[in-house]
Amino acid sequence: MTVLARVRAPAGTANLGPGFDCAAAALDLWNELEVSESDSEADLDHLGVQAYARIASTEGKRFSFTDRIPRERGLGSSAAIIALGLVAGALVEGRDADPQELLAEGIELEGHGDNLAAALAGGVCLTWGTRIARLADRAPALPIALVPDSTVSTVAARAALPATVAHGDAAFTAARAVLLGAALASGSVELFAEALDDRLHEPYRKAGAPLLEAVRERPPTGAIGATLSGSGPTVIVWARPDAAQACADELSRRHPDVRVLTLAVSSQGAHAL
Secondary structure: OOEEEEEEEEEEEEOOOOOOOOEEEEEEEEEEEEEEEOOOOOOOOOHHHHHHHOOOOOOOEEEEEEOOOOOOOOOOHHHHHHHHHHHHHHHHHOOOOOHHHHHHHHHHHHOOOHHHHHHHHOOEEEEEOOEEEEEEOOOOOEEEEEEOOOOOOHHHHHHOOOOOOOHHHHHHHHHHHHHHHHHHHHOOHHHHHHHOOOOOOHHHHHHHOHHHHHHHHOOOOOEEEEEEOOOOOOEEEEEOHHHHHHHHHHHHHHOOOOEEEEOOEOOOOOEEO
8 A cells, every 4th residue: 555645733722812814823742634546436535634625536555544632622633733734735645734824725624714824824813814924933922831631622612703893892902903913023022911912802702611701710820821722622821931830730639530631832834744
């Protein structure tokens, strides 16, 4: 059996508070895909295979996925799967796996580009339409993920959002989004801490993510803020690098039924192995 491509793609955390549908960071947690020659038919209902089919023919191919990113937890599992298919297809076709070109190919499958941009480009990204601006290799703080057993679908989370918001809430979030961009570009921990509030989506999704309010009401040692990861229910607690372990230990003691993952922002996006 001839292996044609082996690739991996990272998890992600989208929105980062006020960066709704336009900001995301790749996380050091990886799914993988091996594409090999085969006489069997590919599963064209699989999202990753659909992504691959946008770049290359699936005929005579076998697709073996390794899933480590929890599904429907707000950690960009679908974006990672799409990124795997896109990059694998580009490698097999001998094409340059340019993140922006692949985003244009895959955004219809994902529906919105934030996590997919980060999965393809790595680091911390802003995206609009099919454009990517990669602002930094790292965030100013370390992400600690609180991953509950419950799941939230993106469709359900979007259905909870109102059709309109008050002008004051929009202005508040716009100001924090500007701070977020400045914090990411400069690496300022202080600006990043001030930027992590939102009034466009988090208030309407908090019923499905009780951990967010719990952490914000009683911040653990070393934390500078917390954000809902994508649609939730996972919450990202952002910790000062020198206090991340103490922060994670405290969160584990407080929330014994929740998976606590001390992660890092990955400077790499989807790539060949």
